[in-house]
Amino acid sequence: AQSVSQHNHHVILSEAASLELGCNYSYGGTVNLFWYVQYPGQHLQLLLKYFSGDPLVKGIKGFEAEFIKSKFSFNLRKPSVQWSDTAEYFCAVNAGSGGSNYKLTFGKGTLLTVNP
Amino acid sequence: DAEITQSPRHKITETGRQVTLACHQTWNHNNMFWYRQDLGHGLRLIHYSYGVQDTNKGEVSDGYSVSRSNTEDLPLTLESAASSQTSVYFCASSPRLAGPYNEQFFGPGTRLTVL
Numbered sequence: 001a002q003s004v005s006q007h008n009h010h011v012i013l014s015e016a017a018s019l020e021l022g023c024n025y026s027y028g029g030t031v032n033l034f035w036y037v038q039y040p041g042q043h044l045q046l047l048l049k050y051f052s053g054d055p056l057v058k059g060i061k062g063f064e065a066e067f068i069k070s071k072f073s074f075n076l077r078k079p080s081v082q083w084s085d086t087a088e089y090f091c092a093v094n095a096g097s098g099g100s101n102y103k104l105t106f107g108k109g110t111l112l113t114v115n116p
Numbered sequence: 117d118a119e120i121t122q123s124p125r126h127k128i129t130e131t132g133r134q135v136t137l138a139c140h141q142t143w144n145h146n147n148m149f150w151y152r153q154d155l156g157h158g159l160r161l162i163h164y165s166y167g168v169q170d171t172n173k174g175e176v177s178d179g180y181s182v183s184r185s186n187t188e189d190l191p192l193t194l195e196s197a198a199s200s201q202t203s204v205y206f207c208a209s210s211p212r213l214a215g216p217y218n219e220q221f222f223g224p225g226t227r228l229t230v231l
Contacts, residue, residue: 032218043206044159044222051218090158094218103174104149104220108158 002027002093006107013081014115021076021110023091033074034092034104035065044090050074061085083116119143122207122223130231135194137226139207147210148190149220150174150182152203159206165190166213197230204228 007022025031033050048059055067065076074091091107120141129135139148146167151159161174163182171182179201181193194201204227208220 034219036222043224044208046219046221049219103161103164105161106151106159108156 002031002095002105004091004093004105004107006089006091006110008110009108010111010113012113012115015083016080017114019076019078019081019085019112021089021091021112023074023076023107024072025074025091025093025105026072027093027095029095031093031095033065033067035059035063035074035076036090036092036106038088038090038109040087047076047089081112081114083114085112086114087112120207120209120221120223122205122226124226125224126227128229128231129197131197131199133197135197135228137192137194137205137207137228139190139192139223140188141207141209141221141223142188143209143211143221144187145209145211145221146187147213148184149208149210150180150190150192151206151208152176152201153206153225154203162192162205163190194228197228199230202228202230 003026005024035047036044037047038044048057050057050067058064063078088109088111090109092104094104123138149164150162153159160176162180165171165184204225206225207223210220212218
């Protein structure tokens with residue numbers, strides 16, 4: 001079964017600072033990787049996903065993530081954060097080749113607080 | 117516009133009562149999921165369904181049940197509510213299980229408090 005580890009529980013930044021949130025997964029086969037964002041009081045929304053091809057994935061709102069297969073990592077980045085990026089961020093993985101692991105497994109989340 | 121809705125959005129109940137949370141999607145997705153979200157645990161899968169009459173247990177299914185009688189709805193039932201089931205519950209659906217377009221779309225959530 002797959003698992004996901006997010007290294008940072010709570011990250012506090014000032015506006016315009018650069019952001020990198022770590023995500024590592026454990027699964028031996030092909031994977032699909034996702035980053036979801038949850039703004040305060042709202043439901044989860046997809047930021048970006050990796051399916052195949054270019055390991056550098058660009059998402060909405062200026063976010064990007066890089067899939068490094070050798071490190072089992074899918075870190076989320078943004079060059080300059082804004083106050084409106086304050087939210088909780090979840091990394092998730094499922095088995096890309098199907099089989100019995102269709103389920104999406106989430107990390108425990110990283111709360112990002114951006115101070116104006 | 118197609119969407120996924122949950123009702124009620126907030127619910128307070130007492131220990132031992134049966135509670136049903138509704139989830140309805142208009143995307144015609146075959147795959148539907150229920151999660152609970154708790155501080156420090158992220159989202160954990162309760163039950164999921166790959167189509168009508170199909171239901172499967174997730175990692176935290178004890179005390180919960182689901183039924184799938186049509187494509188649009190996957191109600192979640194707490195047979196006898198316990199205080200440990202106080203949580204925020206999210207329903208999700210996806211068009212595919214593998215390949216592109218397999219991301220899940222989430223509903224707005226139901227905040228359940230069991231006293």
